[in-house]
Amino acid sequence: AQSVTQLDSQVPVFEEAPVELRCNYSSSVSVYLFWYVQYPNQGLQLLLKYLSGSTLVKGINGFEAEFNKSQTSFHLRKPSVHISDTAEYFCAGKTSYDKVIFGPGTSLSVIP
Amino acid sequence: EAGVVQSPRYKIIEKKQPVAFWCNPISGHNTLYWYRQNLGQGPELLIRYENEEAVDDSQLPKDRFSAERLKGVDSTLKIQPAELGDSAVYLCASSLLGYEAFFGQGTRLTVV
Numbered sequence: 446a447q448s449v450t451q452l453d454s455q456v457p458v459f460e461e462a463p464v465e466l467r468c469n470y471s472s473s474v475s476v477y478l479f480w481y482v483q484y485p486n487q488g489l490q491l492l493l494k495y496l497s498g499s500t501l502v503k504g505i506n507g508f509e510a511e512f513n514k515s516q517t518s519f520h521l522r523k524p525s526v527h528i529s530d531t532a533e534y535f536c537a538g539k540t541s542y543d544k545v546i547f548g549p550g551t552s553l554s555v556i557p
Numbered sequence: 558e559a560g561v562v563q564s565p566r567y568k569i570i571e572k573k574q575p576v577a578f579w580c581n582p583i584s585g586h587n588t589l590y591w592y593r594q595n596l597g598q599g600p601e602l603l604i605r606y607e608n609e610e611a612v613d614d615s616q617l618p619k620d621r622f623s624a625e626r627l628k629g630v631d632s633t634l635k636i637q638p639a640e641l642g643d644s645a646v647y648l649c650a651s652s653l654l655g656y657e658a659f660f661g662q663g664t665r666l667t668v669v
Contacts, residue, residue, distance in 0.1 A: 449599075477656075477657075479657060481660075486662075486665075488561070488563075488648060488650075488660035488661050488662045488663050489600070489648070489650075489660040490660070491657050491658075491659070494656075494657050496656075535599050535600070537599075542613075543588075543605070543613075544602065544613060545590070545602065546602075547599030547600050547601070548599050549597075549598055549599050550597070550598065550599050
């Protein structure tokens with residue numbers, strides 16, 4: 446089955462602390478992988494993408510993600526979060542049939 | 558460069574009424590997507606266009622939903638008649654050559 450899993454529906458973290466948002470994918474969606482952020486009442490904004498090459502991908506706003514083929518994971522990390530990072534984060538994968546499948550999302554709440 | 562433009566931003570209608578959403582993709586983007594996002598969930602693909610051809614509409618409820626992309630640019634998504642369960646955010650996205658998708662701000666539909 447084609448799926449993208451985000452095990453944590455909600456992640457609270459204190460300001461300036463590090464954070465990791467987990468994402469696992471089925472083998473059929475590993476062609477391309479993405480992380481999107483969605484602020485309240487807004488559309489989705491691309492944070493970063495993995496197409497090929499280096500497994501460590503750096504994105505906007507200080508986020509990075511690591512593609513791990515053996516663990517079928519694409520976890521998102523940031524070493525120090527800010528209040529403005531409070532948002533919904535979606536992991537997505539593109540299948541060989543050009544279909545983009547989204548995970549259910551992780552709500553990141555940064556606590557002052 | 559202008560992003561993906563959607564209108565209206567918000568729509569409230571009574572059940573059994575028709576409703577239409579409009580999307581103007583980024584200039585030059587050949588791929589256009591319509592997604593539906595229910596509260597607390599990730600976006601789910603309704604239909605994908607490559608230029609003016611609908612190449613994936615397997616998730617579109619064809620008994621009440623229809624879409625068109627005339628001349629391979631703008632697109633409209635219609636629901637007729639709307640049901641209570643259609644309340645959601647409808648997102649339009651576009652991409653070039655099948656890479657990352659750029660999203661509009663969405664249309665929040667409330668069916669009462």
